Amino acid sequence: MLEAIRSRRSVRRFTDQAVSRADVAAILEAGRWAPSGLNNQPWRFLVLRPGDGRAERLAGCTKYRHVVQRARALIVLLLEREAMYSEIKDRQAAGACMQNMLLAAHGLGLGGVWLGEIINQEFQALEALGLPAQRFELAAVLALGHPAAKGRSSRKRLSELVLEEF
Amino acid sequence: MLEAIRSRRSVRRFTDQAVSRADVAAILEAGRWAPSGLNNQPWRFLVLRPGDGRAERLAGCTKYRHVVQRARALIVLLLEREAMYSEIKDRQAAGACMQNMLLAAHGLGLGGVWLGEIINQEFQALEALGLPAQRFELAAVLALGHPAAKGRSSRKRLSELVLEEF
Numbered sequence: 001m002l003e004a005i006r007s008r009r010s011v012r013r014f015t016d017q018a019v020s021r022a023d024v025a026a027i028l029e030a031g032r033w034a035p036s037g038l039n040n041q042p043w044r045f046l047v048l049r050p051g052d053g054r055a056e057r058l059a060g061c062t063k064y065r066h067v068v069q070r071a072r073a074l075i076v077l078l079l080e081r082e083a084m085y086s087e088i089k090d091r092q093a094a095g096a097c098m099q100n101m102l103l104a105a106h107g108l109g110l111g112g113v114w115l116g117e118i119i120n121q122e123f124q125a126l127e128a129l130g131l132p133a134q135r136f137e138l139a140a141v142l143a144l145g146h147p148a149a150k151g152r153s154s155r156k157r158l159s160e161l162v163l164e165e166f
Numbered sequence: 167m168l169e170a171i172r173s174r175r176s177v178r179r180f181t182d183q184a185v186s187r188a189d190v191a192a193i194l195e196a197g198r199w200a201p202s203g204l205n206n207q208p209w210r211f212l213v214l215r216p217g218d219g220r221a222e223r224l225a226g227c228t229k230y231r232h233v234v235q236r237a238r239a240l241i242v243l244l245l246e247r248e249a250m251y252s253e254i255k256d257r258q259a260a261g262a263c264m265q266n267m268l269l270a271a272h273g274l275g276l277g278g279v280w281l282g283e284i285i286n287q288e289f290q291a292l293e294a295l296g297l298p299a300q301r302f303e304l305a306a307v308l309a310l311g312h313p314a315a316k317g318r319s320s321r322k323r324l325s326e327l328v329l330e331e332f
Binding site: 001002004005006008010021024026028029030032033034035037039041043044045046047078086088089091092093095096097098099100102103104106107114116117119131139140153154155156158161162163164 | 280
C-alpha cells in the first residue's frame, strides 16, 4: 500500500490501447468506497470514451485539451448538489474519491491524471456535457489510459510539512 | 490495492497500545505523496499524543470528544494559507492527503477515523492548538490507534452513482 502510494505519478501520455470496461468498473468501485462526511457519498460519475462528442467538447474547456483528447477513458467526477451538506467537506470527499481512483488505476497498471484546471470553466464544461449546473458541481476530471511515458514529480521533505518534531 | 480500498472502514475504538513513531512517520509519508493542484502541497501536519494538553483541549472542540480522547495518536491536518492557490482545489487536495493517510494506516493494521465535524469549530480548535488562524486553515483531524473494534459501513450501489451506463 505504502509503496503504491509513493510510486504513483500523474501520467499524461497514453498508448492507443483501450481501457477495458472491467478496469473502469474497478476504478469506479474504488471511488465508491471513499469516505465522506455523514457517509453522504455526494459523488457521481460520468464515463466518456474517445469518439463521444461530449469528450471532444470537454477538451475545448481546458488548456489541457491534448490530455483530454489523448485519454482512452475519462471519468467526470461530479458532486450532486442535493446530496451535499458542506461545501468544504464534500469537496474534501471529492478529493478522497479521486485519490482512490488514481490509486486503483495505478494498481491496475494504468496511468491517470487529475485534471483540476477544467473546473475554472465549470459552467462551460457542464454545458459541454449536457449536465445542469443546478444539479451538479463539477469536481474534477480523471483522464485515463495505458501509460506511454512515466510521470515525474517530487515532494517537499517531511520536515518541511510537520509543524514540530513528533 | 483495490481490496485495501474496499476493506478500509472508519475505526473509532482503540486499544491502549501506543502507535509507534515509525507508523506515524509512514502515515505522514503517505500523506506527503498525495497529489495537489500545481503540486503546491498545501498540507501541514501536527502530531499529538495522549498526555499532550493540546490533545485534551482539542477534544473539547468536537462532539466526538471521546474519539479524540481515546486516540493513541492524532494527526491534525492543516492547510497553510500562504501555500494555497484555490479554496476548492486545495480542499480537494486535503481530502486526497487524508485518504492516503487512512489507507496507509489500514495497510499498517491500524485503525483510524477522519474527524470532520471539528472544523465547524475551526477557530476554537486552532486556539486550543495554539495555532494562528491567519496562517492555517484546519482541514481535519485523523484519530489513530490499534483497532479495538471493527468499523462498519456501507455504500450506495455503483448503479446509483453513474449517470449512465459505461
